[in-house]
Amino acid sequence: MEESNKSIPDIFQQRLQNATVPPPPFVWPAVEAALQARRRRRVLWLFVAGMAAVSALGLLLVRSNNPIWVLQDEPLEANKSKQIVDSQFLETGVSAPATQSESALTSAGATSAQVFNRPTLPAPPNTAQSSEKDVFEGTPTSGSESNPDVQIPVMGTEPIASTAIPLAERAPAVGDKTVSTQLLLIPSSTPHSSNTKSAPSTPTLLPAANLAIGKKQTPRFCYDFSRHPSAWLLDVYVGPSLAQGSLTSRTEDEPYLKQRLATESRSVAMQAGVRASWVFNRNFLIRSGLHYEQITETFEYIDPTSVVTSINNIYVNGQFLGTDTVVTYGKNYQKTYNRYGLLDIPLMLGVEMRSGRTGFNINAGISANVLFLKSGSIIDPQTEEPMSFGGKTPFTEAVFRPVVGWSTTASVQWYWHVSARYRVFAEPSFRQIMRPITSDRHPVSQRYSILGIRIGATKIF
């Protein structure tokens, strides 16, 4: 009777508090997939944060160390005038220097000269207005009022004839790290001296170069995007990558998933590519090209239940003595490398930020897979034995997609100009293949996300 007085809540508590009910089989794969997605998001955010920090640090270091010197990387030719100006002059608010006139050079008989581009300064009241500019060597510099870090050439107070003069010594070749500090004598009787309002009667000494003697000046070579806001870039790159693969079961066939997990392991990956980029509006890029990625995994299979029995006949002096039975366990051992090669056409948009000789660009976009090569071995879901795949065999077509489809991709590139038109770069990248590489009919969904770094070079056209 005592039991009959037991209340409903007590009864239910007694029976249900520690009850156990088997959960549906699809719950764990969903939990695992969500955990993997979280891990991938965490890695991606760390990657982006790391890149942003590295880029910011690189910019800070470059800004603090870079002198504002620009050298023309090619000597002026008689029939050409090239205007290659350090865009930083513009970025720092100083107006771009004017072009050196060819006629001034050719009329003065200059054979070769270094042209120092200097910003246009407001002319002193008694300075002749002339369309021809001077040629200096070892132009002195001083800090500008607007930006103390910007070093600009200082004009002498005396009016200076705008005629080039032969140099006593040959000017240092482009790329030389030392700059001569020779003073220049300008003859007063020049063809244009009549244009000057107050021509000097005596030779005028140009201000001496205000450069540290013996200290090498590092010339920077930059492409003038301020004057050429559009340009074509061609990249070539190669690099290692880390392919993070995941295998999840599409069906309730968990033992098959476990077999695949037990027999396949990640090995190495690499990437290479050629890319054309169109720079427009100075800072924006559209990029496309051909990108090849190869993922290599190790397939290792050993069947512990495999038994091979061999019977050997034993002969001594031609006489049959008996048989020797040899039983070998686990002989069915295979090791091979599974290779997945993906050839894609990427399409990316980017934005580029520059600081003199260096800079970085951030890119993001999609890529379409046009060729998917695969070879190797996996466990056959039907026979549970290793089965080779590759080419156009029925097994290959049953397991893998013909092409892997779309991927999303992002990268941050840090580059360094070795010359005005060539630069080298390092570009960490991330790629997520949107769909599994296995077909929908295969019981296991095989996906990849790839982190890599591209080392390459760019030519600017």
Add this chain to the structure above:
Amino acid sequence: MTSEEAPNNRNPLTEHELIRGCLRGSVQSQRDLYERFAGKMYAVCLRYARTREDAADILQEGFLKVFSKLEQFQFQGSFEGWVRRVMVNTALRNYQKQRFEFEQSGYERLPETPVEPDAVALLSEEELLNLVRNLPDGYRAVFNLVAIEGYSHAEAAKMLGIQESTSRSQLTKARRQLEDALAKLERTPFNK
């Protein structure tokens, strides 16, 4: 893989070792931990959810929270109790998202029906869980928290965002509805 097939009994790792493995990010440890507790936690979810699908969703979301908040476990007290609390909180959040504005009140008027404990003993755990799941949302939540989990009415009211008096009345209503359901089962030919 079901809990009966789970290799819990053969897993030599202790609970703390499993937890530490999960904190290190070991996928195998996470899986083993899931298999160790999924059966009991699914039963908890079945009590709180309206449908089996909801129970599976709660179980999935609950384990995601367990793994993401695992570092908050101080290795003091029962880990199963900690996991259960996470699961109950997840279930209650699901309940609060889904609860009906108007509760069914038809069963309130039925008189109390004495229930033979033998009748209850004949029912499987699954059937008892079904009875609980058939309760209206509010009754079910209070019944689970107060009658089975052992929270007080004050604690249950706070967790559900209701008045303590509401909690008491809903427990009474839940009890009567269960008694009625059990009485109906007693009158079936199977039980006669």
